[in-house]
Every structure is written in C-alpha cells, then in structure tokens.
Amino acid sequence: MSAGTSRRSVLAWLAGGGAFAALAQTSAFPEKGRTIRIVLGLAAGGASDAQARFVANKLAEVLQTPVIVENRPGASFILATEEVIRAAPDGYTLMYAPSSVVAQNPQTLAQVRYDPFRDLTPISLGARGPLVLTVHASVPARNVQELVAYIKANPGKLGYASFGTGTSSHIYGEAFARQAGLDVVHVPYKGGADAAKDFLAGRVQYYFDAAPNAIQNAATGKVRMLAVAAPRRSPMLPDVPTTTEQGMRGLDMPSWLGFYGPARMPSAVVDSLNAALVQVLAMPATREFFRQGAYEAESSSPQQLRELTRATYDQWGDIIRRLGLTKQSQ
Incomplete structure (x- = not known):
C-alpha cells in the first residue's frame, strides 16, 4: 500500500467515525463526576424504586461517577417516559421501566404519543418477576x-x-x-x-x-x-399456587423491567452502559437483593431487550384485542 493510499484510508476511517471514534466515545463516557439519572415513573418506596436505587448505587461504583434515581410518578409512567425521550441521547438520562411502559401503555392509553421502538434505545433487561x-x-x-x-x-x-x-x-x-x-x-x-x-x-x-x-x-x-x-410457581413463593392451577387461564404473561435511554444514543455509549449493567446485575449482592423480593436479576444485550420488547408488545396486544379494550383517557 502506498503512502498516499494509506493516508486516504486513515482519513476515510476517521471521517466515517470508525473504530477510533467509537473507542474515543467509550473512553469519554462517562465523564468523571457527571451524574447519570435513572428516571422512574413511580413514587418512591415501591419495589421498583428499591431495585433502581440498589442498581444505581452499584452502577456508580462500576462507572466511578454519580448515579441517582429520580421519581417522576403519574400518568402511568407517561411523564417519566416523555422526559427520557426528550433528553439528550448522551447516556446521562436513562429509564428503569416495567414491561407495561413499552408493551401495554402504547396500546391502552390515548395520551401515549411515544413509539417504544422509535423513541427509546434498549440497553439491558433488569429483572423478571411475577x-x-x-x-x-x-x-x-x-x-x-x-x-x-x-x-x-x-x-x-x-x-x-x-x-x-x-x-x-x-x-x-x-x-x-x-x-x-x-x-x-x-x-x-x-x-x-x-x-x-x-x-x-x-x-x-x-x-x-x-x-x-x-x-x-x-x-x-x-x-x-x-x-x-405465572406459568409456574415462584421458587420464592413455593406455597402460593398459580392462577392457572386455580382455573384462571391467560394470566401467566411475562413480567419484567428493563433499562432504556432516548433514541439515537451512540452505540459506544450503549455498549458501555450495557457492560456496566451486566456486571452489576451479575453481582451476588444484587442477585440476592432481587431474590428476596421474588425477582430475578437478569441482564441482556441491547438487541435481546429489543426483541423481548417486541415479543411482549405483540403478546399483550393479542390479549388487549381479545378483551376488546380500547385506548382510554386517564
């Protein structure tokens, strides 16, 4: 390869934002001392709030930067979701959300103006539980x-x-x-x-x-x-029978929570956050904390969460149609 060809290749690589640019983004995120917000559309004191705060504390240790939880209750998580959607897609505003926010709300609430597949970036699954x-x-x-x-x-x-x-x-x-x-x-x-x-x-x-x-x-x-x-009894509640065991069908849908950010987040930032969440959710202390509440701490890749979001959206959509539910105003 000639010197001219090599120089053109390097310039094209940099201009196209190749591996060097991605590496630079990864090394720059997060900026030391800059706070990452995890927005939660529920009031403080509930189980999801406790999970979010536990993860935030561990995430702060892993990323070496402050991570806080901000409660934005009301309107079935719509206020919190819209705040995250409007935020800069730089990785400093995230959302910890139950599956209903992305799988049910868009199909049941007239006030919902967001599209979970267009307006949010999946980062990692957080937990499963009935x-x-x-x-x-x-x-x-x-x-x-x-x-x-x-x-x-x-x-x-x-x-x-x-x-x-x-x-x-x-x-x-x-x-x-x-x-x-x-x-x-x-x-x-x-x-x-x-x-x-x-x-x-x-x-x-x-x-x-x-x-x-x-x-x-x-x-x-x-x-x-x-x-x-749930389809099966919970290991944490072995003496509590399922709805299916007691003759009620169709009440065993998946229930989970996941971490999302605004649309158009740089892939390197998403990868950094995902890697940190995978590490936190695999910690024995995290798994035990979630287990005590009959939830399983569970991470995923961004793509796996995207696929789970789609599958859950479709499953709930089928139930909503069969029940004949129409979009409601709150």
Missing part, C-alpha cells in the same frame, strides 16, 4: 374460587387496585374480572407505593401486585397472597 393476586384480610377468601364467589355475592361493592390505567396490574385485573364475570371497580394509582396505602387500609379489596410488594404487604398480616400470575 405479579401476585393479593386480597385484603377483610375479604374471607383463601383461594381464587372463594374470591370469585365473594365478589359475585357483593356485585359492584368491591374494588381492585392497579399501578395505573393500562399497566399490567390493570390488564390482569380486567382479564380476571372478564373471565370470571365479575362486577368490580377499577381503582388506578400512581404506582405500587400509593396503591399499597389504600390496599392496606382496606379501601380496595384485591390487587395484582408486583411480587416484592406483595411479600412485604403480606408480612403485615393485613393482606393474603392467593395466586401467582
């Missing part, structure tokens, strides 16, 4: 059949809580009510922590809750866990 059907202790039901019988004996008098309209807890509740032919009232909240206050006080009678919240609430003695909405 929802658990729980009832307040004032409800004299010890299993799904007894709950159905009690609700039918009190038509229109009972309410079920959800994380918010269009979320997985809402759709599970609606599917449960439709399948059993129940006359109940849906009461949406701004997240698990807000729902728990009314649920523990008995102002709502049952609730498809995230497993960590369900375990915590059951420990108070004010609520009982009746069923796990």
